[in-house]
Amino acid sequence: xxxxxxxxxxxxxxxxxxxxxxxxxxxxxxxxxxxxxxxxxxxxxxxxxxxxxxxxxxxxxxxxxxxxxxxxxxxxxxxxxxxxxxxxxxxxxxxxxxxxxxxxxxxxxxxxxxxxxxxxxxxxxxxxxxxxxxxxxxxxxxxxxxxxxxxxxxxxxxxxxxxxxxxxxxxxxxxxxxxxxxxxxxxxxxxxxxxxxxxxxxxxxxxxxxxxxxxx
Amino acid sequence: xxxxxxxxxxxxxxxxxxxxxxxxxxxxxxxxxxxxxxxxxxxxxxxxxxxxxxxxxxxxxxxxxxxxxxxxxxxxxxxxxxxxxxxxxxxxxxxxxxxxxxxxxxxxxxxxxxxxxxxxxxxxxxxxxxxxxxxxxxxxxxxxxxxxxxxxxxxxxxxxxxxxxxxxxxxxxxxxxxxxxxxxxxxxxxxxxxxxxxxxxxxxxxxxxxxxxxxx
Numbered sequence: 182x183x184x185x186x187x188x189x190x191x192x193x194x195x196x197x198x199x200x201x202x203x204x205x206x207x208x209x210x211x212x213x214x215x216x217x218x219x220x221x222x223x224x225x226x227x228x229x230x231x232x233x234x235x236x237x238x239x240x241x242x243x244x245x246x247x248x249x250x251x252x253x254x255x256x257x258x259x260x261x262x263x264x265x266x267x268x269x270x271x272x273x274x275x276x277x278x279x280x281x282x283x284x285x286x287x288x289x290x291x292x293x294x295x296x297x298x299x300x301x302x303x304x305x306x307x308x309x310x311x312x313x314x315x316x317x318x319x320x321x322x323x324x325x326x327x328x329x330x331x332x333x334x335x336x337x338x339x340x341x342x343x344x345x346x347x348x349x350x351x352x353x354x355x356x357x358x359x360x361x362x363x364x365x366x367x368x369x370x371x372x373x374x375x376x377x378x379x380x381x382x383x384x385x386x387x388x389x390x391x392x393x394x395x396x397x
Numbered sequence: 398x399x400x401x402x403x404x405x406x407x408x409x410x411x412x413x414x415x416x417x418x419x420x421x422x423x424x425x426x427x428x429x430x431x432x433x434x435x436x437x438x439x440x441x442x443x444x445x446x447x448x449x450x451x452x453x454x455x456x457x458x459x460x461x462x463x464x465x466x467x468x469x470x471x472x473x474x475x476x477x478x479x480x481x482x483x484x485x486x487x488x489x490x491x492x493x494x495x496x497x498x499x500x501x502x503x504x505x506x507x508x509x510x511x512x513x514x515x516x517x518x519x520x521x522x523x524x525x526x527x528x529x530x531x532x533x534x535x536x537x538x539x540x541x542x543x544x545x546x547x548x549x550x551x552x553x554x555x556x557x558x559x560x561x562x563x564x565x566x567x568x569x570x571x572x573x574x575x576x577x578x579x580x581x582x583x584x585x586x587x588x589x590x591x592x593x594x595x596x597x598x599x600x601x602x603x604x605x606x607x608x609x610x611x612x613x
Contacts, residue, residue, distance in 0.1 A: 184409065184554035185401055187432035193400065194439040194549075216403030218610055222603050223410040225547055227561050231604055238613045280602075287602045317533060321583075324537045325559075328544020331441055333410075336552065338400035343541075345443050356613060367537075386496075386503045387438050388447055394434055397454045397572060 190336070195385065197335035200342045200370070202378035203259040209372060213337055214262060217371070220333040221264070224326040228302050230280055232272050232319040233326060234363050236265040236356050243355065250351035251368075256342045261372030265356060266327055267363035268319035271312045277302050316364065323366045334371055342370045406552070411601065413551035416558045416586070418594035419475040425588060429553055430478060433587070436549040437480075440542040444518050446496055448488050448535040449542060450579055452481040452572050459571065466567035467584075472558045477588030481572060482543055483579035484535035487528045493518050532580065539582045550587055558586045 209217075221235050238244055239262055248257045257263055269276065281299055285292045306318060327343055334341045345367055352358065352365035374381050387393075425433075437451050454460055455478055464473045473479055485492065497515055501508045522534060543559055550557045561583055568574065568581035590597050603609075 183405060185405065185552045187429055187553055189399060189401065190549055190552055191432055191435055191439070194436055194545075197441075199441060199445075213403055216407055218606060219407055220410055220548075222606055222609060223407070223601070224544065225413075225415060225559055227559075229415075229602055231609060234609055234611060236611045236613055240613055243613050283604065284602050287600050321537055321540045324540035325544040325547070328440065328541040328546075329410075329548045330544075331541070332436075332545045332548040333406055336401045336406055337403055343441055343443075384503050385439070386445055386500050388499065390434060390438055393438060393447060393450055395450060395452045397452055397456055397459050 185336075193335040193338070194332070196338075197331065197341065198380060198383070198385065200340040200372075200374045200378060201256065201380045202375040203256055203261070203340070203370065203372040204375045205259040207261065207373040209261040209339055213339065216337070217330065217333060217339070221326055221330055224329045226322045226325060227318070228306075230272070230276070230302070230306075230322075232269040232276065233323050234267045234361065235326070236267060236358075238263040238265065238356075246355050247347070247352065250355065251344065251347040254344065254346065256344070256370040257347075257368075259372070259375075260342070260370035264330065264369045264371065265352060265365050266323045266367045266369070267356075267358050268316060268323045268366045270316050270319070270362050270364050272315050272319055273307055274303060277307070320364075320366045327367055327369060330369060339371055340374045344368050344370065401552075409551040409554070410548070412554075413547065413557070414596060414599070414601065416556040416588075416590045416594060417472065417596045418591040419472055419477070419556065419586065419588040420591045421475040423477065423589040425477045425555055429555065432553070433546065433549060433555070437542055437546060440545045442538045442541060443534070444514075444522075446488070446492070446518065446522075446538075448485040448492065449539050450483045450577065451542070452483060452574075454479040454481065454572075462571050463563070463568065466571065467560065467563040470560065470562065472560070472586040473584075475588070475591075476558070476586035478586075480546065480585045480587065481568060481581050482539045482583045482585070483572075483574050484532065484539045484582045486532050486535070486578050486580050488531050488535055489523055490519060493523070536580075536582045543583055543585060546585060555587055556590045560584050560586065
């Protein structure tokens, strides 16, 4: 099995930064983009439930509306692909049963063998949890996808800018998320940095290892 | 600049799985582990604020206590390194000022030039947000670190198992997190799969692209 060397991993994690200015002419190639979509699909989640949808925006008119709902941040328009990470707002038994049906189909497993797993998910996520608590859980899962996406993009040499500064309610309207039971939770612009982006040259600011790591 | 090929990224994302049984004899080498710690440090976060601490547990006696606080899940004991992703419970102006001091030092920037950035962070995260809302934000950031960690480990050929099934309050006591203003939010066991782990051979279950991705 071929893996990568740790130095290459760290090189690319140091290379990446929250890109403020994208080159609006440079688009991510279709094969690289297909790989990043596949990476999103492969994101791990609690129970494997995948309580999300990734809305990929490339249409200029839609991007224009989203810029206005993002405090005018131009990355949303100038990037190659904008990913809106949407989380299920009110995960319930229907979602769990859909997932169990998928497991049974993929693994040729009898549905009855999954009843203990069903009880665990319903007990842990649905019973006794109101909508807010369910969304709290789903929103966290979406951030796993964000972390995976940012690292995956960096390894392919693709720039990205994760963003929380947007109006989730307006995103929901523009992208028709409410009707699907989804909420825009976080977004990431992806593409290639503009030559002139002064943020690319700034030194990365991270706490020292001993401030954020402890060994026990 | 050297990057990796998209096929290698997808190969490793397909190779990884939530490892249920670790080989207790196999430890992650010190250079690979140092790289994974560095990857954690490099994780992006909103505003760059890094509202977290990563507690790395290798001490068998401590692992034993944590197994008991993790519904007996043996991965916690058998893994090489257990990472407890802890989030700041009540981020405030002190944290923000510490971070601004770091920026000023790393980038040799005058502190006054950062006052607008300070206002933005205090306004967005502290003012008008109670402790629960601050923790909601910090906990999400920690999941970026989790996503980054899982992808980074997979690329190095290191197995991992992310877990939400543990008693956060007891973890807090065992690892003395409360006193530091931290809460155990999610954990990941890392190491190498045991030969006999039957979960390694199961087909990965993911929704189809058209179920979780939309193009606009």
